[in-house]
Amino acid sequence: MAIVQTELYLIRHGIATERGTYENDGDRPLTAKGIQRTEAMVKRLWQLGLQFDAVLTSPLVRAQQTADILVRVGLAANVETFGALKPGGQLTDWLAWLDWWQGHRAQGRVALIGHEPDLSDWGQRLVTGEGGDRWVLKKAGVIGLMLPAAEVALGQSELFWLSSPRLLLGQGLTFG
Amino acid sequence: MAIVQTELYLIRHGIATERGTYENDGDRPLTAKGIQRTEAMVKRLWQLGLQFDAVLTSPLVRAQQTADILVRVGLAANVETFGALKPGGQLTDWLAWLDWWQGHRAQGRVALIGHEPDLSDWGQRLVTGEGGDRWVLKKAGVIGLMLPAAEVALGQSELFWLSSPRLLLGQGLTFG
Numbered sequence: 515m516a517i518v519q520t521e522l523y524l525i526r527h528g529i530a531t532e533r534g535t536y537e538n539d540g541d542r543p544l545t546a547k548g549i550q551r552t553e554a555m556v557k558r559l560w561q562l563g564l565q566f567d568a569v570l571t572s573p574l575v576r577a578q579q580t581a582d583i584l585v586r587v588g589l590a591a592n593v594e595t596f597g598a599l600k601p602g603g604q605l606t607d608w609l610a611w612l613d614w615w616q617g618h619r620a621q622g623r624v625a626l627i628g629h630e631p632d633l634s635d636w637g638q639r640l641v642t643g644e645g646g647d648r649w650v651l652k653k654a655g656v657i658g659l660m661l662p663a664a665e666v667a668l669g670q671s672e673l674f675w676l677s678s679p680r681l682l683l684g685q686g687l688t689f690g
Numbered sequence: 691m692a693i694v695q696t697e698l699y700l701i702r703h704g705i706a707t708e709r710g711t712y713e714n715d716g717d718r719p720l721t722a723k724g725i726q727r728t729e730a731m732v733k734r735l736w737q738l739g740l741q742f743d744a745v746l747t748s749p750l751v752r753a754q755q756t757a758d759i760l761v762r763v764g765l766a767a768n769v770e771t772f773g774a775l776k777p778g779g780q781l782t783d784w785l786a787w788l789d790w791w792q793g794h795r796a797q798g799r800v801a802l803i804g805h806e807p808d809l810s811d812w813g814q815r816l817v818t819g820e821g822g823d824r825w826v827l828k829k830a831g832v833i834g835l836m837l838p839a840a841e842v843a844l845g846q847s848e849l850f851w852l853s854s855p856r857l858l859l860g861q862g863l864t865f866g
Binding site for chain 2: 558561562563641642644646648649650658660670671672673674675676677678681682684
């Protein structure tokens with residue numbers, strides 16, 4: 515029997531306009547700098563040879579725009595909007611999707627485009643079984659996890675990557 | 691009163707000769723490939739602007755050689771050999787050193803050069819309060835943590851970086 519495992523990439527949307535600049539928070543778009551840095555990050559993922567078999571995104575504009583950059587740069591053929599990825603969504607809703615997806619393919623790479631503090635909390639749940647706020651996921655940053663079968667992924671997954679755009683692209687480090 | 695915090699980098703030694711090739715395991719040196727990949731990784735850290743205020747290394751040859759590369763590339767002025775960093779060392783011994791060091795400087799950057807599974811277990815203890823084997827730290831890979839004061843660092847630290855040389859340097863990704 516094939517070993518079921520999924521490489522999961524949790525990607526936070528890029529820098530968006532300030533809170534309060536739009537009546538509906540979900541309408542806030544990426545800024546020019548946000549688009550530029552997100553494109554640079556995604557191009558670097560492309561250089562690393564990364565390709566996704568599925569990309570799910572939060573329905574909010576800043577996440578959709580981030581996901582569109584992934585497709586434009588060539589990391590994925592298409593993107594699916596997934597309601598459970600909006601702020602405050604439930605990991606269990608996504609795990610139900612994963613269970614279905616793993617039933618179709620034994621293994622592969624999935625990217626989720628979403629929001630903090632949800633994504634890093636989900637990562638911690640997958641690795642330790644408990645949520646938390648001690649992983650720092652910057653805008654356009656990435657977390658890489660190796661998941662076993664969806665029904666046992668909580669507390670049984672491995673963390674192999676966590677990086678900000680700055681630490682991947684080399685725009686200089688400042689302390690603190 | 692100054693906020694006490696330390697940026698901690700846990701760096702695993704590079705690829706060494708196979709186990710059993712030396713009578714004393716601690717004498718195993720880095721291979722030619724190990725030296726080359728470690729140098730490439732360390733040069734990348736240098737390009738990112740990283741400088742360490744203190745570097746402590748395990749006394750084993752493969753760790754010492756890795757630490758020497760940090761000095762040669764210019765990431766640190768000198769290296770101190772620290773017995774607690776040998777395989778099976780105790781995090782509490784290092785935390786006692788950190789307590790002393792933080793007493794001299796309110797903040798700064800420290801690198802520890804050591805071994806698996808100890809380094810990633812220490813990282814997990816610092817972030818969650820409990821050890822574990824679910825963080826993947828490859829040879830010459832790096833973990834970046836932000837620590838508060840030494841006496842409360844266990845379970846109170848933040849993870850901001852975890853990367854293999856491959857994911858930093860872009861030598862191509864393969865699944866699994």
